[in-house]
Amino acid sequence: MAAVCVAVISKQNFPLYLRSVNPQNEADLQFQYLVHASIDVVEEKVSTLGTPKAGQDPREHYLGLLYPSEQYKVYGYATNTRVKFILVVENTTSQSRDTEMKMLFKNLHVAYADMLCNPFYTPGQKITSRTFNNAVSSIFQMSKGFTSKE
Amino acid sequence: MSTSLRFLEELLQPPRCLVAMSGLDVRNNAVHRAVWDEFTQGGRRSERKPILYRNMPPDHLYPKTSEPTNYEESKPLGVLKSNWLRKQCLEVPSLVVFFFDLDWDESQWEEKETECASKIEVIRAALEGRATEIVIVLLQTTPPIPVGDPSSLTSERATALCSLCGLPRLNLFALPFTDRPLGFIIRLEDAFYKKSLQYYSHEISKIKAHKEIVMKASPSHPLLLRHQFKIAFYTEMKEEPANALKLYQTAYNHLLDSMFLSEDKIMEFKLIAGFLSYKICQLCFSEDEPLSAIQQFRRHVDRFGKEQGTRPLSFQHHEWMSRQFSAFGDIFSEAVKRGLKAIQTQNPGMYYHQAAMSAIARKKLSHNLCHEASITPPSELATPPETTYYGQRPWRVGLTDDLPSSKEKRLTYIRTLQAQEFKIEHSWLIIPLLSKAVSYFKNHNSERMISHLKVLMGEEYYQVKEYEKALVLLRGVVEVYRREQWWKTLSSVLQTLLRCAYLLGHLQDYFLFSMELISYYIPISTEEKTRIQHNALALFSGQAPDPEPGVPHDVQVSAYQLWADEKNSVQPSQFTVQASSAACFIECKTVFSQSSVLADSPIQLHIYLRSSAPLPVSLTKLVVLFYQEEYNKWCLVGEPFTLAPCLAKNFAFSFPVVQSSVGDRLEVHAVEAVMGEEGGREVTMVWSNGVSERFTSLPQDPAWRKIRVRNSTLIKPRVPGLELGVDHGNPALTSEYFPLCVSVASCEPRPLRDLVVSLSLTDKITVDGKNTAELYGAIPLTPTAHHKKQSLELFFDSLDPGAKISENVFLSTHTIGERTLAINASYSVDGVVREEWEPVTCVCQKSFSFPVSTVKPFDVTYRLMSTKFKVIDAVSFDEPFIWSPRYTACRHGNSTSTTPVWICRLM
Amino acid sequence: MTTRGKRAAETLYDKPLSSKGKLEVNLSTYAFLFSEIVQYSHGRVTSLSQLHEKLSDLGKHAGFRMIDVLCLREKTPKRETRLVNHLLYIQKTLWKTLFYKEADRLEQATASESTFYLFEDDPVVNRFISVPKDQSSLNCAAFVAGIIEGFLNGTQFACKVRAFALKDQPSTTAFEIKFEDSVITRDKMLESVK
Incomplete structure (x- = not known):
């Protein structure tokens, strides 16, 4: 269940940050398309969060599995300020556990909030902070650790 | 090999019982034709049974059964014979219906009888070894004889005929061909169906018996799979979908357990697994269990998705994957049409998308692997023969695991397959899948997903040189990416569009796309941008742009021609581009x-x-x-x-x-x-x-x-340089012609013209419909309605700079209180803004309002007094009294009362 | 930013060693930093109102970022959309996060329905600032006003916030929050929809 791509989407739906584990040209473009297409599902889920349905906890930020494709699974997370985090993981036969994904997202959210507190960062611009990059690298490492556990 | 990878139509359709019609001369005999039509296309479809009728000539040779081999000793050569499905669906009937024109009161009964019997013999010989029953239907022209009528002639003849043909009495039917044979036909069909079901049940029990024997011998014999598949198939034919589903699932699980891990067997098992999975999913959907269908499919794909097979033929794996996805998408969409509700994350479009992605992978592989094979001369190629069993490699047939495979044969076959693969135009397979996916996603308003699919489609159109279509498709997509500001994807789409525009010689589009590509937002290298800009600017000096990199050579030539035509076209091309909505440079x-x-x-x-x-x-x-x-x-x-x-x-x-x-x-x-x-x-x-x-x-x-x-x-408007003033001695007295002195002083550097000063009463207080205040231009001697005005205008011709004029107007109010008047002065003056421009005439206005308070001038009160200066109430006749009026002026609050004294007497 | 409570009975030795992730900052540090901010701004402006504006701008930066930080820390997935609830949220949660206590009073102005007053007795920012007599209208709580304004603007409640000291109680600072008409109209619409 190794994460292969992390994306941060702003509230106007353009990417603030998109990084894949192996930055090759071809694959990167594919991730761009994939993440962009998954925003559709995010929007749908966010709009239905307003009306709590049975079984769905309305107090959650975590949106769950957005789009299961053959190679990758896409997970989403939406914050209060309409900033969305998208995580793309490799599709293996093992069952992905929600708790692990939630933990990864939590780390990402904390890293994002930290970066936001930086007075030199203007909200709405591309994220270039090195600390954030390091945090994302550690998320990649952590997700690899999940695979090796199984 | 590739032919057996494809799903056969027999698999895709739900199976129907096969009944063979014999003795119907459809071409020559009108009655026969009518009967045939009624059976196959007749009315009341909802009551009809799922039977497939085939018209066989009377001497048709049915496939022979094979001898049941001794299962314990020999190993089966394969799981499922490749023609088994076809045989069951089209060749081996469960029932043969023999039509014969014979009336009960036929004169030449004996000859006809023997003729019939001989024909039946022929059929029976052809069906030797099979359990198929034969049924005779006598086509009669006489009206039907009611059942149970003890007419000795018919029953006698019927019994005789049956015994001659060697058939039980129940297998004889009579079809009187009257005007409305539909009722009879339906009854006949019911009977046929029952017999069909019997046949299939018999077959199932036969296979079960085999299975018992085999299982006793060795519990995990590979033949068990074959048995299970056959049983499940027959159960499906018998219209028992729930049972069939269970059986298919058992078969699938058994397959998973007993897979041998050698390369050939993998292919075979993969294929059979594909069939089983398809059947399971189809039945799940029709049983209204979509979730289990999806689960099964996921499991199937997860298990077999990694088995790529031998490297040179790995494109076949992707073909198989693509086929699996699109078949699943098909059954899913059938279910959706029947009323299943799909959501955005689970809909047929997703599966078509995956099918397209597999097909694209196949295309890539075929380009890489088959290039060499495509250039080998045909003499070295040989089409591999069809195998007897599904999924087997032709160069392994007839061999056991000990003997080595024939290497040359193998290579030849592989190369042939590669050459065949190379010739296929993959894009035309991919594009319909993508358009199906788009149509499903449209239902869920997934705009971005649709854009992604359209980009893939545009790319495929570009590959097959349909540049117009690609252009049209991708243009809409550009809007979405630009609005959402995904620059990387936008630049990739724009580059494709630029290539298309170049190859079509569209000047306007070419410029439009280059304009966006060289802007600041697009993340491509500066050299690229310079090159594109160079090309775009070359357009305006009348030249054709350089060809884009990555454009195949053969198309470049035609592009040159198009650009040359464009250049030589008669009318000069001028076009407009909306630069504010695009990310222009x-x-x-x-x-x-x-x-x-x-x-x-x-x-x-x-x-x-x-x-x-x-x-x-x-x-x-x-x-x-x-x-x-x-x-x-x-x-x-x-x-x-x-x-x-x-x-x-x-x-x-x-x-x-x-x-x-x-x-x-x-x-x-x-x-x-x-x-x-x-x-x-x-x-x-x-x-x-x-x-x-x-x-x-x-x-x-x-x-x-x-x-x-x-x-x-x-x-x-210009600031007016005018001093406007109204002088008056507040307060006014009621009904007084109160003078207002209006003065205008000009501070303009230039003379004013058309000066108009207007005064008006802003508060219109009326008592009993009559105005309580008026303005007068001058004091009239006898005020008439003509003189009374609510607003007054004073016209002056011109006013020189620094001059001052004043005029008196009069106000007469009749009620006490404060009145508001407004005064407005407007004039025009020439002005010169700058020397090089013409002088302008500005109209200026100045206005303000001012209050005028009105008071009563004086009050009159009186006192009655007697001559002794005592105040009295009443006056008596002829008695002098003193009437002393008192005047109080209200002006300054003091009362200056003068008290004249009048001595009066009433007369 | 939180302050340490001035409880005379507890000394430094009574407190636990590691504050376990409690997000506290030393009061003196904060006061020092703030005084530097005020001095820096003071040296670059020419009038009092400009000083207020500068402090307010700095506060807006901080306020805007507080939205995301609070969102992370409070773990509630829903933001308040109603006006009064949002102001209560500011009074309780935001103030607690910033100053470790709640703001004292929240009132609506009787004159106009788009103006609200938030009162705080003895705000931290003003504790170490003595205002000279000739600049008596200086109130460094303009910084906090900026925080509130940044927070509200970022959560789509457009407004203007002003800070001033009450005449009869000079230690109490009032923050006047004036919302734009669009916000009030929207709130009324939401009210009617419910």
Whole structure:
């Protein structure tokens, strides 16, 4: 269940940050398309969060599995300020556990909030902070650790 | 090999019982034809049974059964014979119906009987070994004899016929062909169906018996799979979908357990697993269990998705995957049509998308692997033969695991397959899958997913050289990516579009796409941008642009031709481009220096243009258009100018106010810049409202960001240089002709003209419908209605600078209180804003309101007194009394009372 | 930013060693930093109102970022959309996060329905600032006003916030929050929809 791509989407739906584990040209473009297409599902889920349905906890930020494709699974997370985090993981036969994904997202959210507190960062611009990059690298490492556990 | 990979139609359709019709001469005999039509296409479909009728000639040879081999000793050569399905669905009937024209009261009964019997013998011989029953239907022209009628002739004859043919009495039916045979036919069909079901049940029990034997011998014999498949198939034919589903699932699980891990067997098992999975999913959907179908499919794909097979033929794996996905998508969409509700994350479109992705992978592999094979001469190629069993490799047939495979044969076959693969035009397989996916996603309003699919489709169209279609498709997609500011994907799409535009020789589109590609937002290298800009600028000097890299050579030639045609076309091409909505390489900002302008001061307007292209850009003209068209002639730059990269150029305009627009808001309608040659190719870039779109995702140049846009300004009237005053001695007395002295003094440097001063009463207080105040120009001797006015105007011709005039008007009020009057002076004066412009005539106005309070002049009270100066109430007749009036002036609050005394006497 | 409570009975030795992730900052540090901010701004402006504006701008930066930080820390997935609830949220949660106590009073102005007053007795920012007599209208709580304004603007409640000291109680600072008409109209619409 190794994460292969992390994306941060702003509230106007353009990417603030998109990084894949192996930055090759071809694959990167594919991730761009994939993440962009998954925003559709995010929007749908966010709009239905307003009306709590049975079984769905309305107090959650975590949106769950957005789009299961053959190679990758896409997970989403939406914050209060309409900033969305998208995580793309490799599709293996093992069952992905929600708790692990939630933990990864939590780390990402904390890293994002930290970066936001930086007075030199203007909200709405591309994220270039090195600390954030390091945090994302550690998320990649952590997700690899999940695979090796199984 | 590839033929057996494909799903056969027999698998895709739900199976139907096969009943063979014999003895029907459809071509010559009209009655036979009618009977045949009734059976196959007749009415009352809802009551009909799922039977497939086939018309066999009477001497048709049915496939022979094979001898049951001794299962314990020999190993089966394969799981499922490749023609088994076909045989079961089309060849081996469960029932043979023999039609024979014979009436009960036929004169030549004996001969007919023997004829019938012999024909039956022929059929029986052909069906030897099978359990298929034969049924005779006598086509009769006489009306039907009711059942149970003890007419000895018919029953006698019937019994005789049956015994002669060797069939039980029940297998004989009579079909009187009257006008409406439908009822009979349906009854016959019911009977046929029952017999069919019997046949299949018999077959199932036969296989079960085999299975028992085999299982006793060795519990995990590979034949068990075959048995299970056959049993499940027959169960499905018998219309027991729930049982069939369970059996298929058992078979699938058994397959998973017993897979041998050698390469050949993998292919075979994969294929059979594909069949089983398809059947399971189909039945799940029809049993209204979509979730289990999806689960099964996922499991199936997860398990077999990794088995790529031998490397040179790995494209076949992707073909198989693609087929699996699209077949699943098909059954899913069938279910959706039947009323299943799909959601955005689980809908047939997803599966079509996956099928397309597999097909694209197949295409890539085939390009890489089969290139060599495509150039081998045909003499070295040999089509591999069809195998007897599904999924087996032809070069392994007839061998056991000990003997080595024939290497040369193998290589030849592989190469042939590769050559065949190479010839296939994959894009035409991919495009329908993608368009099906798009249609499903449209139901869920997944705009972005649809854009992604359209991009893939556009790419495929480009590959098959359908450039028009690609252009049309991708144009819509560009909007989405630009609006959401995904620059990387936008640049990739734009590059494809540029190639298409180049290959089609579309001048306008080519320029449009290059314009966006060289802008600041698109993340491609500077060399790329320089190259694109160079090409785009070459357009305007009448040349054709250089071909795009990556364009195949053969198409380049035709492109050259198209560009040459474009160049030689008669009319000069001038076109307009909306630069404000695109991420153009030139950005525009309009700034009015002030937010409001007086009518006699010049308007200052700055237009800033900034180019982010790598090379300098030269433009020939710049025009600013306003909503008020009178201003259009002022802002024009006619000489060519150059924009250096990343430097903002400022164009300053100042122009006078057009007096008719005083009080309006002057707004810029559009800014137009022209690039190109006069009379040659020209492009006009238009920025509507004078501003280009602001994309916030990328940081902008701080100097550029500091420029604040102000694209409208309010035109205020000129400040009047006039002193207006009204003099009056407040308060007025009621009904007095109260004089108001209106004075006008001019502080203008130039003489005024057309000075009009108007006074009016603003509060209209009426008592009993009559106005309580009026204005008079002069005191009339006898006031008539003509003189009384509510508003008054004074006209003066002109006033010199520094002069002062005054005039008296009169106000007469009849009620006490405060009245408000308004005075307004308007005049026109010439002004010169700047020497080079014409003098303007400004209309100025000044007004204010002032109150006038009215008081009663004096009050009169009186006292009655007696001659002794005592106050009395009443007066008596003929008695003198003193009437003393008292006058109180209200003016200053003091009462100055004069008390004259009148001595009166009533007479 | 939180302050340490001035409880005379507890000394430094009574407190636990590691504050376990409690997000506290030393009061003196904060006061020092703030005084530097005020001095820096003071040296670059020419009038009092400009000083207020500068402090307010700095506060807006901080306020805007507080939205995301609070969102992360409070773990509630929903933001308040109603006006009064949002102001209560500011009074309780935001103030607690910033100053470790709640703001004292929240009132609506009787004159206009778009103006609200938030009162705080003895705000931290003003504790170490003595205002000279000739600049008696200086109130460094303009910084906190900026925080509130940044927070409200970022959560789509456009407003203007002003800070001033009450005449009769100079230690109490009032923050006047004036919302734009669009916000009030929207709130009324939401009210009617419910």
